[in-house]
Structure formats: structure tokens, C-alpha cells
Amino acid sequence: MRALLLVTTTTACAAYIPPTRQPKATALHAVDADVLRQEFPALKQKSRGHDLVYFDSGATSQKPQSVLDATTKYYEEDNANVHRGAHDLAQRATDAYEGARDIVAKFINAFSRNEVVWTRGATEAINLVAHAWGDAYVSSGDEIVLSALEHHSNLVPWQLLSKRTGCTIKYAPLNDKQEQLDTDKLLELITPSTKVVALCHVSNVLGCVAPVQQVVEKVRKVAPEAIILLDACQSAPHKPLDVQALGVDFVAFSGHKMCGPTGIGVLWGLSKRLEEMRPWQGGGEMIGDVFLDDGVTTYAAPPARFEAGTPPIAEAVGLGAACEFLTEVGMDRIAAYEQQLGAKLYEGLIGFGDRIRIVGPPPSERGAALCAFTCDGVHSSDLAFFLDQEGVAVRAGHHCTQPLHKRLGADGGTVRASLALYNTEAEVEAFLAALDRVLADLEDDSDFVPLDL
Structure with missing residues (x-):
């Protein structure tokens, strides 16, 4: 850089x-x-x-020049698939790809690099949770708590989950006077029936910040099995993002809003949550052993379990460079x-x-x-x-x-x-x-x- x-x-x-x-x-x-x-x-x-x-x-x-240079270098010098080849290019590509995971893990202060799952963007990250966790653990009689501020990417996946499972969605309203999230009413919506609380960390329209600490305290007290997901697309580029300090279960954000390439995003998840999730998509990379009897096939440990097929290699490398750039500033x-x-x-x-x-x-x-x-x-x-x-x-x-x-x-x-x-x-x-x-x-x-x- x-x-x-x-x-x-x-x-x-x-x-x-x-x-x-x-x-x-x-x-x-x-x-x-x-x-x-x-x-x-x-x-x-x-x-x-x-x-x-x-x-x-x-x-x-x-995008800064360092991000452009990193993606160009991959295509000009290291272009090969990752995790599969024994030749020099494949090893360099794998090192760059997995090195970017290490950079992102440090950028958000993850407990482990294995908590960083590459996705195509925050939209895919939220859909991944709604399917891989929601389909397994949400059912009729459960409740999902959202807010009226949410981006469609943090509304529609949960609405689709509601249609699949019969669960109920409750929406926290705006505070009429302040034109931001009504914290008191949000906290009132969290009950023992709550299974998911999904909120934008920072609103992409109002700019207001979610009361994360209060939500975490309430959920852990009255609905300890529920998950808390933050859409951090508008916070990750603008303020320190410390997932350990936040105390939530999942955080989703996109590379292209934080000086990185398009087509790359991150789902951070607590290891115990990722471990209890089944794969969302099937294919190469995400398997342990495959047998013709599909009841015997086993799956890789996270994060590979959720990264089926050839991943966005150049994009991941570029996002790593973007995180380095932001860190240096x-x-x-x-x-x-x-x-x-x-x-x-x-x-x-x-x-x-x-x-x-x-x-x-x-x-x-x-x-x-x-x-x-x-x-x-x-x-x-x-x-x-x-x-x-x-x-x-x-x-x-x-x-x-x-x-x-x-x-x-x-x-x-x-x-x-x-x-x-x-x-x-x-x-x-x-x-x-x-x-x-x-x-x-x-x-x-x-x-x-x-x-x-």
C-alpha cells in the first residue's frame, strides 16, 4: 500500500x-x-x-489503489483455484485467499479465523442464517423480532422463513418524536418465545445506531436460546467493529461498502452457532466424505461447510486489502x-x-x-x-x-x-x-x- x-x-x-x-x-x-x-x-x-x-x-x-492492485495481482500472477492444486500458483492463491480470512478476522476481532465465512455479500450472509439456522431451529409458535428500519435484505429472508415454518414476526416501531428506533418497544417485543432478533447496526437511511447492549442483555435473560444477528453494512466501514464486545451471534457485512470489491461479503458467526448449522448449499469444498448413499455423506467443519464450490477468490483477496487499508488509516x-x-x-x-x-x-x-x-x-x-x-x-x-x-x-x-x-x-x-x-x-x-x- x-x-x-x-x-x-x-x-x-x-x-x-x-x-x-x-x-x-x-x-x-x-x-x-x-x-x-x-x-x-x-x-x-x-x-x-x-x-x-x-x-x-x-x-x-x-476503491483505493491497493485494493485494485491486490485483485489485479491475483489475476496476473496467482490465478488458480484454491485448496485443490499442489502447484505453485494454487498454493499462492490459497495463501492469499486464506490470508485474507485472517485479516478480516483480526479486523473484526473474531475469536477464531474459522468464524469468518465468505459469502457473495451481506444479503447472502443473512439468507444463509435464515436457511441453515432458521430452518433447523425455528418453528410454528416461535417469534422473530425485527424493526421497521431494516433493509429489505434483513426483512425478506425472515418473511420467507416465516412462510416456511409458520413462525410469527414482530416489528419494533420508530420513535415518532426522534425518528429512530423505539428502544423501549423493541425490548418489550423480546419474550421467551423469541428465536431470532435481527437488526441493522446502523440504519442506512436514518443513521441511528441499534441499542445492541440492551438487546443482548434482554435476549440472554429471557430467551437464551435465541440468536441475535446484526446487519453491519453501514457500521463496518465507518467505526471499529468488535464482534467479541458486541456479544451477538452473527454479524453480516459487505465488502463493496468498505472500500473492497463487489461480490464478496462476510458472515461472522460464533463457532458454536456455526457448528450447529447444516450446510445451505451442496458441492465441492464443503464436504468431508461423499458416498452414493446420501445418508452417509459427511460435511466439512465451518467455515468450509458454508463455502460450496469455487469461491470469490480475487474478491476475498481484495477485501483483505481493503481491511488492511482501513486499519492503516x-x-x-x-x-x-x-x-x-x-x-x-x-x-x-x-x-x-x-x-x-x-x-x-x-x-x-x-x-x-x-x-x-x-x-x-x-x-x-x-x-x-x-x-x-x-x-x-x-x-x-x-x-x-x-x-x-x-x-x-x-x-x-x-x-x-x-x-x-x-x-x-x-x-x-x-x-x-x-x-x-x-x-x-x-x-x-x-x-x-x-x-x-
Whole structure:
């Protein structure tokens, strides 16, 4: 990886400090995003004739050169299947692939590398649990507790499980006043009949953080056999993720939102939970011994049990490189910097007054630097389209959270500006200026007809 630079409030720039010697993150050690963004080739381009302002990292992040180099090196030098060949390329590929598992295990502070299961993404990781654990241990009369904030990937798999098993799903509502999860009502839903509690660690629309500690305490007390799963897609890229400290059973996250490639994700699971799960898919790699009598066939121990077929080798290698990149920058530094940047974005949007409505809690209660908002009389897709003409990339729509948007009274969706470690205060100012110009032009355009989807 190229050397990264850190800036302090007392010196203009300090040399990169290797991870083993990095001091603990403090307010004096922030991310120098102007330097850091030079590692991201895609951020150097123009968009619609303007300097690109990429505020869509909540959908997918940009990739640093070290990640691009790692995936390219695999294909150019080490391209072979893993675990199968005795030749040099196969051994190098296996070392890189399994080495990436070690890196991810350290990144999330797993108890064991064998708790890290490669998947195609967080969606597949959650579906894996819903099938491999849910089908075996959930039945009619059991209850699943979700929330109204969940991404469709943490709703639909459990709804399908409910249809297969006859179990009941209960949804924790929003707190009407604060526009975030109602913790008290969530905890009330957890009973001895609870078998699954599945929550987003950080909401991809509201930015609020799940009350993990309170949920863990309640579940372990009243429903000790239940599992707790966290969708960490919006937390893993932005704050330290310590699965041991969280105390949950499963954590799912995607590589492409944390500077890694698409097509790769992670299911972390407690060893005892993974051991009690049957395979979800059958094929090569996941077996112990195969016999023509299928009642005799045995399966490999986790994580191989859940990684049937040729895995996403280059993608895993790239995700390992992404975790190394984030670690070198420092997850504490990233969290502190993005908190500051998110607050600037939020306060800037507040300055528009009644012209827009921000959904969700204030910056101090958000776990990611993102803001979703609506504008009266302007459809979210229209607003995103005109911002794109200004070189600003944001996302419009329901962000795979249709029930949440209905609850918010935003059937036409919201515009979401989601930031990452490589964004700058200057970009926030450019975004706010572009938004002001777009809104002014729309207000002056008497012929404008809002998009009606």
C-alpha cells in the first residue's frame, strides 16, 4: 500500500505511522482526506464537466489503489483455484485467499479465523442464517423480532422463513418524536418465545445506531436460546467493529461498502452457532466424505461447510486489502473524522430551512456520516438527476427500505447523501452550493413537472 498521511491540528502534515506504532486516536489525529483521496483513482475524474463529488458511499464505496492492485495481482500472477492444486500458483492463491480470512478476522476481532465465512455479500450472509439456522431451529409458535428500519435484505429472508415454518414476526416501531428506533418497544417485543432478533447496526437511511447492549442483555435473560444477528453494512466501514464486545451471534457485512470489491461479503458467526448449522448449499469444498448413499455423506467443519464450490477468490483477496487499508488509516480516526464531516453536512442542510426535511436524529446520535432528506414538490429522483448535472452523485429512492419510507410519509423516497473517509469539507460545501442552485432553478421554473413514479 502507498504511504498514507495523517494531519494534526498542530502540524500541517505528519509522516505515516505503521499500524503497530500508531498512537490511540484522539481529536489531534484526524484523517487528512485531501491526501487520502489521492489513493482513489475514481475520485480524480470529472462528472458532467464538474469535479466529481461522490456522496453515494452508502450504496457502494470507491476503491483505493491497493485494493485494485491486490485483485489485479491475483489475476496476473496467482490465478488458480484454491485448496485443490499442489502447484505453485494454487498454493499462492490459497495463501492469499486464506490470508485474507485472517485479516478480516483480526479486523473484526473474531475469536477464531474459522468464524469468518465468505459469502457473495451481506444479503447472502443473512439468507444463509435464515436457511441453515432458521430452518433447523425455528418453528410454528416461535417469534422473530425485527424493526421497521431494516433493509429489505434483513426483512425478506425472515418473511420467507416465516412462510416456511409458520413462525410469527414482530416489528419494533420508530420513535415518532426522534425518528429512530423505539428502544423501549423493541425490548418489550423480546419474550421467551423469541428465536431470532435481527437488526441493522446502523440504519442506512436514518443513521441511528441499534441499542445492541440492551438487546443482548434482554435476549440472554429471557430467551437464551435465541440468536441475535446484526446487519453491519453501514457500521463496518465507518467505526471499529468488535464482534467479541458486541456479544451477538452473527454479524453480516459487505465488502463493496468498505472500500473492497463487489461480490464478496462476510458472515461472522460464533463457532458454536456455526457448528450447529447444516450446510445451505451442496458441492465441492464443503464436504468431508461423499458416498452414493446420501445418508452417509459427511460435511466439512465451518467455515468450509458454508463455502460450496469455487469461491470469490480475487474478491476475498481484495477485501483483505481493503481491511488492511482501513486499519492503516485507523478506524477510530475514521469514525471521529466522519462524525465531524457528517455534522457539517447536517448543519448545512438545516440551513435550507423549510425547503427540505431531514429524516432521522441529530448527528450526535448517528453512526455514519449520511443524511436522507425530502423536498416538498420535488420528487427525490428529480432532485438527484439535477444534482448529477452539477457533478454530485447521490442516491434517490427508498434505499431498499420501503416500509421505513412509508412510515416516514416519504412514499416518493428520499435523497441520501452518504459520505466516507475520502470526502472533504470542501465537497460538503460544493454539495450544499449545488443543492441551493438546483432548488433555486426548480423554484424559478414554472414549467417544471415533478416526476411521478
